[in-house]
Amino acid sequence: MITLNKIAARHGPRVLFADVSLQLVPGRRVALVGPNGAGKTTLLELIAGGRPADEGEVTRGKDVTVGYLRQDVQEALPAGTSGRALDVVMTGRAGEDGHAPALERRLRALEEEVSRTSAGPEQEELLTEYARLHERFEHLGGYAVESEARKVLAGLGFSDTEMEQPPTVLSGGWMMRVALARLLLSDPDVLLLDEPTNHLDLESVNWLQAFLADYPGVLVLVSHDRDFVNAAVNRVVELADRTATEYVGNYESFVTQRAERLEQLAAAAAGQARQIAHTEAFIERFRYKASKARQVQSRIKQLDKLDRVAAPGAKARTMKFRFPPPPRSGREVVRLDRIVKRYGDNVVYDGLDLVLERGQKVALVGPNGAGKSTLLKILAGVLPLDGGERVLGHNVNVAYYAQHQLEALRPEHTVLQEFSSALPPGHGLNPRTMLGSFLFSGEDVDKRVAVLSGGERARLALAKLLVEPANLLCMDEPTNHLDIHSRDVLEDALTEYQGTVVLISHDSYLIRNLADTIVEVRDGAARVHVGDYETYLARSSGGGGGQRASEPENPLTAPSPAAPRPGAVAPGSGSGRPAAAAPSGGAGPKVRKTPEQKRAEAEARNRLHRETKALRERQEKLEAELAAAEAELAEVEKLLADPEVYEDGARVKELTLTHRLAEDRVTKLTAEWEALFAEIDAAEARATMPS
Numbered sequence: 001m002i003t004l005n006k007i008a009a010r011h012g013p014r015v016l017f018a019d020v021s022l023q024l025v026p027g028r029r030v031a032l033v034g035p036n037g038a039g040k041t042t043l044l045e046l047i048a049g050g051r052p053a054d055e056g057e058v059t060r061g062k063d064v065t066v067g068y069l070r071q072d073v074q075e076a077l078p079a080g081t082s083g084r085a086l087d088v089v090m091t092g093r094a095g096e097d098g099h100a101p102a103l104e105r106r107l108r109a110l111e112e113e114v115s116r117t118s119a120g121p122e123q124e125e126l127l128t129e130y131a132r133l134h135e136r137f138e139h140l141g142g143y144a145v146e147s148e149a150r151k152v153l154a155g156l157g158f159s160d161t162e163m164e165q166p167p168t169v170l171s172g173g174w175m176m177r178v179a180l181a182r183l184l185l186s187d188p189d190v191l192l193l194d195e196p197t198n199h200l201d202l203e204s205v206n207w208l209q210a211f212l213a214d215y216p217g218v219l220v221l222v223s224h225d226r227d228f229v230n231a232a233v234n235r236v237v238e239l240a241d242r243t244a245t246e247y248v249g250n251y252e253s254f255v256t257q258r259a260e261r262l263e264q265l266a267a268a269a270a271g272q273a274r275q276i277a278h279t280e281a282f283i284e285r286f287r288y289k290a291s292k293a294r295q296v297q298s299r300i301k302q303l304d305k306l307d308r309v310a311a312p313g314a315k316a317r318t319m320k321f322r323f324p325p326p327p328r329s330g331r332e333v334v335r336l337d338r339i340v341k342r343y344g345d346n347v348v349y350d351g352l353d354l355v356l357e358r359g360q361k362v363a364l365v366g367p368n369g370a371g372k373s374t375l376l377k378i379l380a381g382v383l384p385l386d387g388g389e390r391v392l393g394h395n396v397n398v399a400y401y402a403q404h405q406l407e408a409l410r411p412e413h414t415v416l417q418e419f420s421s422a423l424p425p426g427h428g429l430n431p432r433t434m435l436g437s438f439l440f441s442g443e444d445v446d447k448r449v450a451v452l453s454g455g456e457r458a459r460l461a462l463a464k465l466l467v468e469p470a471n472l473l474c475m476d477e478p479t480n481h482l483d484i485h486s487r488d489v490l491e492d493a494l495t496e497y498q499g500t501v502v503l504i505s506h507d508s509y510l511i512r513n514l515a516d517t518i519v520e521v522r523d524g525a526a527r528v529h530v531g532d533y534e535t536y537l538a539r540s541s542g543g544g545g546g547q548r549a550s551e552p553e554n555p556l557t558a559p560s561p562a563a564p565r566p567g568a569v570a571p572g573s574g575s576g577r578p579a580a581a582a583p584s585g586g587a588g589p590k591v592r593k594t595p596e597q598k599r600a601e602a603e604a605r606n607r608l609h610r611e612t613k614a615l616r617e618r619q620e621k622l623e624a625e626l627a628a629a630e631a632e633l634a635e636v637e638k639l640l641a642d643p644e645v646y647e648d649g650a651r652v653k654e655l656t657l658t659h660r661l662a663e664d665r666v667t668k669l670t671a672e673w674e675a676l677f678a679e680i681d682a683a684e685a686r687a688t689m690p691s
Contacts, residue, residue: 001025001064001189001218002047007056009042016042018055020244022237024190029212029219031229031251034239036455036483040222043239044068044192047220067188069180071195071454077167077179085170085178086163089149092182107133145185152181155207156200157368173199173403184211193221197228197506198454198480201368205506224484226251227508248640272308279303319459319489321437326471326499330394331358333472333500334379340387341374347524348374352388354519354526358471361494362502363511363533366521372504373403373476375521379502380474399470401461403477409457411450415440418449422464429467438463454481462490471499479507508533615680622676626669633662 001024008018016039024030024047032040045051046058048068060066077088110130117123153163156177162170167178176199183191197205209231212219223229229236229251236247236254245261247254279299286296332355339352348371356362356379364372377383378390380400392398402408409418420431435445438459452460458481465473473494479487487510494501494514505511511518511533518529518536529536636659 001061002066003059004046004053005057005059007046007053007058009039009046009051010054011039011042015242017239017242017244020056022244022246024218024220026189026217028235029233030221030235030237031233031254032220032222032237032239033229033251033254033484035485036453038239040239041071041194043244044194044220044222047190048192064190065186065188066190066192067183067186068192069183069194069196071198077175077182082168083166084164085158085167086146086149086153088167088178089153089181089185090145092184092186093145093148149181149185152184152211153177155204155211156181157204159369177204180208188217190218190220191215193219193223195223195481196221197223197225200506201372201504202365202506202508202511203367205508224479224482224487225507225509226484249637253637272306276303276306319438319462319486321462321466321489322493323466323473323497323499324469326469326497327395327397329358329396329471329499332356332393333358333360333396334393335391336378336388337391338388339378339385339390341371341378341383342386349378349524350387352524352526354379354528356472356500356502358393358500359498360500360517361515362500362517362519363515364502364504364519364521365511365536370521371524372521375519375526376474376476376502376504377402379472396472397468397470398472398474399465399468401465401473401475401478403480409449409460411448413449414446415449415452415460416445418460419463422467424468434463434466455483455486458482459486473497473499473501473503475501475503475505477505478503479505479510612680612683615676615683619673619676619680622669622673626666626673629662629665629669633659633666636662 003024004020004022007020009016016037020043022030032043034040042051046053048066049058049060050068052058082088107130110126110133114123114126114130117126150160150163158177158181162174167175170178180193180196196208200208205225205228209228212232219232221229221232223232231250233250234248236249236251238245238247238254238258245258247257249257279302283296283299283303289296334356336352336354339349339354340347341349341352352375354375364375366372374383377400378385380398381390381392382400382402410421413421415435416431419435423429423431432445435441440447440456440460440463447456449457449460462478478490482490487507491510491513494503501514503510503514515533516531518531518533520527520529520536520540529539531539636655640655640659
């Protein structure tokens with residue numbers, strides 16, 4: 001579809017990248033990764049045809065359509081956009097001339113005119129026009145377009161009411177969702193997405209991920225959401241050191257392959273450097289000896305012809321910070337009692353209770369519009385209540401990082417002025433030193449906020465958050481606009497932080513690695529799930545529910561180790577069955593089993609052995625087959641990672657087919673193994689039940 005051949009791009013005198021070649025064919029799903037400023041967005045522009053290459057050639061197939069979602073909402077939506085959000089999205093499918101929404105409105109108007117017109121030439125003329133337009137309407141997908149548009153908008157979090165609103169009354173984030181929905185409905189041959197998840201919540205990200213899984217065309221995306229990239233792509237192109245390196249596989253595979261490649265490259269460069277040093281020493285030693293002149297000249301020519309191995313570039317600079325040690329708060333950090341909050345006639349909460357305790361890392365999850373941001377603002381104390389009471393615990397200081405934090409920065413300030421304005425009197429801090437930890441060094445601190453990138457603004461907002469120690473952090477989408485390295489630094493800082501954290505994030509990687517409590521916000525209630533994100537997902541998919549925050553028992557109070565919860569697993573037991581609680585007061589006397597108990601246990605063991613023997617034999621066989629299939633898949637992926645393979649088109653085609661078959665076999669065997677595991681587990685449960 002699109003081929004990039006030895007292209008180069010410059011930004012003024014600076015070379016972003018050079019000698020980059022890339023083939024985009026149907027089914028190829030590429031993630032562009034690399035440090036800020038490496039040229040990822042520029043490469044998208046070159047693919048889209050938005051700017052020419054400074055060197056090289058971009059070739060597009062005949063009639064190839066390209067859809068491009070830019071980060072700037074003013075560029076993402078067409079100029080002069082009007083009408084309902086639903087109408088705007090439908091123009092994506094029908095095109096600008098004679099699009100379906102306009103045709104539908106004209107058809108309705110014609111129906112009214114026909115009904116008011118008497119039989120005769122005038123009515124005949126109207127009916128002829130109606131037939132012509134109706135045929136055109138059906139050709140464009142007609143009523144099916146609206147149905148599809150509604151599905152896409154619903155997947156991106158729009159309610160039926162919001163679909164009827166014009167995009168111009170929506171916030172920038174929601175306008176970006178309209179632009180994304182319009183682009184997805186247009187179904188282009190090549191889909192280019194620049195940070196598509198920045199304005200989505202977690203459920204919308206999951207929906208988009210599933211949508212892209214069925215997308216048949218070429219996908220090229222830039223995103224710092226690792227889980228999203230990992231699920232969406234089968235190729236990773238890294239832009240770094242003014243060049244591009246392509247890796248076959250998803251993001252996890254890229255990380256592994258890249259580490260191996262850099263290690264091999266460093267070893268090869270070091271070995272070659274030793275060889276060059278040895279040769280140069282020989283040349284220098286015998287340069288003026290006539291008897292060695294031939295050997296010296298031979299070695300000089302060898303060095304001239306030598307293809308130098310470039311050592312891996314220096315490690316990119318990353319943020320370095322930790323949250324200051326917070327003052328110790330009381331055990332109960334914040335309590336919400338019978339909270340009522342409404343926006344006009346829309347009642348978000350009516351009688352909500354919730355308690356957070358010291359040291360918890362809480363993630364708020366739930367569908368769009370359920371009230372997550374409202375709850376976070378209530379906890380932070382930045383939103384007035386319509387009823388109920390918010391009670392802060394002893395010695396609690398709150399810091400709030402809002403989604404609009406970046407817009408709250410004053411564009412006329414320099415970085416240094418904006419940061420210094422947040423410092424308290426008599427702080428004794430060196431603002432330049434602190435800003436240096438957030439990658440603002442030297443002349444960077446004199447930049448105007450207005451010219452900062454999204455990532456730079458996010459780093460500045462985080463720096464301001466650290467000015468005063470707080471023991472309750474309320475953060476709404478803190479990773480937006482941060483690159484992957486910066487996200488890692490933030491995650492580490494939040495993990496080490498000793499205070500209480502409440503956050504909303506569409507980054508499932510962050511939630512999974514940080515949160516120890518999940519609060520599901522839905523239908524005006526907050527349901528608390530004690531445990532990490534994986535546990536919450538397992539409970540949700542298994543039909544189990546967390547405890548409502550408004551129930552009398554405090555669901556956030558951890559059970560005592562001496563009194564396990566019903567159904568809790570004993571540490572190290574390796575079993576999913578409830579652990580027996582130890583008698584109070586210590587281990588207690590050993591209880592002797594009656595002959596009947598021993599006989600019952602023996603019968604249970606025999607029953608378990610009989611019922612699971614054949615299943616376990618099949619499980620062992622399946623595990624061996626699965627290991628062999630995974631080894632075959634790994635070997636094929638290793639071959640596909642070799643750039644020299646792509647010089648032989650037939651070999652690439654053969655390996656691609658083998659890769660798909662091996663991948664399908666691994667998927668099939670994994671599903672069989674999981675089903676068999678569940679069957680064994682059920683058999684164990686039956687066998688150990690009292691008869």
